Amino acid sequence: MSEEELAKDLGPLAALTIGVGTMIGAGIFVLPGDAISTAGSLAVLSFVVGGAIALLTALSASELGTAMPRSGGAYYYVNHALGPLFGSIAGWANWLGLAFASAFYMVGFGQYIGRIAGVAGTVGVGPVTVDVVSLIALAGGTFFVGVNYVGAKETGRLQNVIVLILIAILTVFTLVGGFQADVSNLPKNEGLTPMLTATGFIFVSYLGFVQITSVAEEIKDPGKNLPRAVIGSVVLVTGIYALVLFVMSATVEPGFIAGMGENEIAVVQVAERLLGPVGAVAMLFGGLLATASSANASILASSRINFAMGRDRVISPDLNRVHPRFSTPYRSIAITGGLMLSFIIGVDLVGGNAVTTLSGLASFLHLIIYGLLNVSLIVMRVTDPPDYNPDFRVPLSPITPALGAITSFALIYYIEPMVTAFGAAIVAWAVIWYAGYARERSLTTGVLRKYLREPRLTDGPGEDMPDDDKDYRILVPLANPEHETELISLASAIARQRGGTVVATHIVTVPDQTSLEYGAEHIDQLDAESESLLETAQQDATTHGVPVETHTILSHRSFGEIFDAAKTHDADLIVMGWGPDSHGAPGRAEGALDEITEDVPCDTLVFxxxxxxxxxxxxxxxxxxxxxxxxxxxxxxxxxxxxxxxxxxxxxxxxxxxxxxxxxxxxxxxxxxxxxxxxxxxxxxxxxxxxxxxxxxxxxxxxxxxxxxxxxxxxxxxxxxxxxxxxxxxxxxxxxxxxxxxx
CATH class of the missing domain: 3.40.50.620 (HUPs)
Incomplete structure (x- = not known):
């Protein structure tokens, strides 16, 4: 049997852009108009306060993520520390919170499409009247659910490009607007309560950083890169929000934003004032990219949450079955998509402000999660279980996580009462679900309950891992059974002359929508040939009289994972086949983008x-x-x-x-x-x-x-x-x- 391992696909930039890419969507392109209309000149402060609350939770998430890099992120930490009752609350809140956030992003997407196409108003659909923006949101949501259902691969680099484009657009907007800003233009200060009310519905803008912890198991060197990505994304985005809100407030006359029409978008109108039609077009393009990428990222993240809940039997694991053709958790994606679309329809039928209602619901549910996450850190610190060894520790604990929990729960008070009531009903449903379904099926107990039974959780004696002598190691990535014999023969000949070891690997490409951990548990569904391919390689290498190791590597990438595998297995030489991606940079071993970004980690032979x-x-x-x-x-x-x-x-x-x-x-x-x-x-x-x-x-x-x-x-x-x-x-x-x- 070959060893199975999960690839570390995500570098520091990719991890950072997961957080920034999700947060920078609606926060700056959809909500500023509502925030300024609600809080006046204190709208800037509402984003800063939201960022400060998020930063407290980001610190806790960073410590928990480096100690427990598991699929599921915040849900997993709460379930592991506080037990399945609170795990059920966190899981349902996270899942439905992402569905509400996705619905909110798609409504924003609909606004931008409507603005670009010049369509507005309502249309009759059977016996009911539906807003045009909602119809566009439904169409866009259906499209992105379909993309995730089919399983678009290798979207990480595209997300990086989108984030860089958005930051560039906002940077130009801020620099130009900064020279035209006049503090006398700032709208009236509406007071502390309206400011906190605005903070409540704009808090949806800070959901992205926790999604980084959901893929902690896939981050390279998570002890360093995860805290940098989580904390860095919150600090970077908060700074961007504050600067853009100030420019928007101080570059147009008081009342300009509050007096805009229902179908006008604040950031687009201000950009047009500052930069003319070019500014409006750039902001429309940026808003379209931002809302689309945020919605897609949230739908994708929901499948990771569902997997973790199914793994712990908080929900049925059947929900996470992968599609026989697309290898995606199609049931989970379909249900999440159905919920998202129903939320868009429901809010439109009920009436009111769809943007603030959906964003408020997403904010409420995530504030519940963030409060529980901070409490989980306190529990882990107090109980100090033997397997809790974080590479990053929150300073001034327990004061810092306590402030994070208090501020998260306190902000809920300022969210609209009807939204709060609906959010509370979801929490109550999660408790009922636990009592009626998950209690008898859950596979976890929770560190807190174990501690209350036996409070002396201490570390046992440590054992030093033996340091094996370094031998010459040849990594052979295998993809095509037809070429296996030749590659192994070549590598074995070199290994025999160098007194080395052949390390045969097979990289199984997993769709982004499917967690690597789930893929490892269902490897046969993803790649039925993996085990037989490596068994043949082992037999061939043994025939040549050289030591051999075999590894199955699950990755969200294909060709690019070869070089990371070489680093992981301390290879001195790579012997690989000349596949379709092997000469993306003609005349070199690596692909074009890999050649620009990094050097090959060891000597390489391409056959x-x-x-x-x-x-x-x-x-x-x-x-x-x-x-x-x-x-x-x-x-x-x-x-x-x-x-x-x-x-x-x-x-x-x-x-x-x-x-x-x-x-x-x-x-x-x-x-x-x-x-x-x-x-x-x-x-x-x-x-x-x-x-x-x-x-x-x-x-x-x-x-x-x-x-x-x-x-x-x-x-x-x-x-x-x-x-x-x-x-x-x-x-x-x-x-x-x-x-x-x-x-």
Whole structure:
């Protein structure tokens, strides 16, 4: 059996953008008009107060997340610390809170589409009259539910791009508006109570940071990156909110925002005042992106909450079954989508302000969760169970989490009474659900209950992990069973010569909507061939007489996970196949974006498989660091298979070329190789000399990415035209961004 492991897909930027991307949606593009109309000049303060409450909870979430990086985030922490009764409350509040937030985002989306299309008013649908914005919201919501149902993959990088675009738009808006701001334009101060009322319904703007903890198990180095992402997202977004609200309030005359029409959007109108039509278009585009990405992120996050609740039997685990074709938790997504759409319809039929009603309900439910989350941290600190070892600790505990709990619960008082009553009914439903369903089925007890039974929870004696001697480790990512034998044979030959170990891995790509933890429990549904592929690899490597490890890695990425797996398993060399993504940056091992952002973590060999036969090896070289690896690899294969080796160098002057090649061969232990110097076209020389070869081993190109993308790659062209297999070698080394782009 291979070992299963969950990939660490998310770097610090990706983790940060999960929080920022969700928060920056409605908070700044939909709610400012209502906030200013309610609180006047104190609308700025309402966002700052909301940010301060969120920051207190962010500190607690960071400590709990580094101690318990599990799918489910806030729900899991509450359920683990306080037990399944409060877990049921937190789970239902989180799930329905996300559904209300998604409905709110889609109403905002509908407003922006309506503004762009120039449509407004109501239309008759059968016996009822429905607002046009609601119809657009329903259509948009159906679309995003469908996207998550089908399972769009690798959306993390797209989310990064969206966040950067939104920040750029708001930065320009703030800078231009800052020079035109006049404090005399600030509207009337409406007082503390209206300010706190505004804080209550705008608090939905601060939901995103807790979603980071829901994917804590997927964050690289969570001890450092999770607190930075959680706390950093709250601080960054609060600063953006405060600056934008100030600019909006101080750059237009008093009463301008309060006097806007029902179908007008405050940030768009102010942007048009400051920047003209270009500003209005930019803000419309930003609002469309923000509301859409926030809704999509919330629908996606809900499936993670459902999985955690099903895992603990707070709800039926059948809800989390994955689709046989799309590998997504389709039932959970469908129910969440149905709830979201029903909330949009219900609010429209009841009447009133859909924006503040839906945002208020989402805020109420999440304030309940945040209060319980802070209480959970206090419980974990007091009980101090043996397995509680956070990498980050909240300063001034228990004062800090106590303030977080008190302020979260206290803000509920200022939310609209009807909204509060409906939210309280949901909490009551969660208690009834626990008593009637979850109590007899729940698999957890809660740290608090265990402590009350036996308060002496102390750490046992620690055991130091043995530090194994470092051996030479070769990572072989396997994807296609047809190429498994060749890749394992190549890696085994090198491992035998180096006295090393083959580490065979198979990366199972899991849709973003499905948690990696759930994927690990249902690996057969996601990839039925994984186990047999690795078993065959183990048998093949054992036949070659080398030690072998096998690992199944579950990841939300595919090709990009290879390099992270190499770091995780401390690989000295990667031997991988030439798949469709392997040469996204022509002539290098990594893809184009990977080449820009980071260096390969270790030496890498990319095998273009036309059959593995090292009997006659051709090594084209012009010198350079990557040719060093091609020479070293060739020497190992020659020693293993007694290969006939030919070295090829293309030069303008034959005599100089021969002198270079003789010295190069002698310095690399290839003195017995046949030396061949050609003049003329490099590509033609490689193709011609490869006619007698069974394997070409060549170093990766040294040209920069931009140059290769514009002019193509001689190396790739030659590899495509030769008839034998090709092994491209890329040496691990640090390259500056300039070198990556321009060579």
């Amino acid at each position: 273009r498989n036309r059959g593995f036969d090292p009997a006659k090896i051709l090594v084209p070289t012009a010198g350079g660091p990557d040719s060093e690896l091609s020479a070293a690899t060739t020497a190992l294969l020659e020693a293993e298979y007694d290969s006939d080796v030919t070295l090829l160098h293309v030069a303008e002057d034959r005599a100089e070329g021969e002198a270079f090649l003789e010295e190069w061969a002698a310095d690399r232990g290839l003195e017995d190789a046949t030396l061949r110097v050609e003049t003329g076209d490099i590509e033609s020389a490689i193709i011609e000399d490869a006619r007698d070869a069974t394997l070409v081993v060549v170093g990766a190109t040294e040209r920069g990415l931009l140059d290769r993308l514009v002019r193509g790659s001689v190396l790739i062209d030659a590899i495509e035209d030769v008839e034998c297999s090709v092994l491209m070698a890329e040496r691990k080394r640090d390259r500056s961004l300039w070198e990556r782009l321009f060579g």
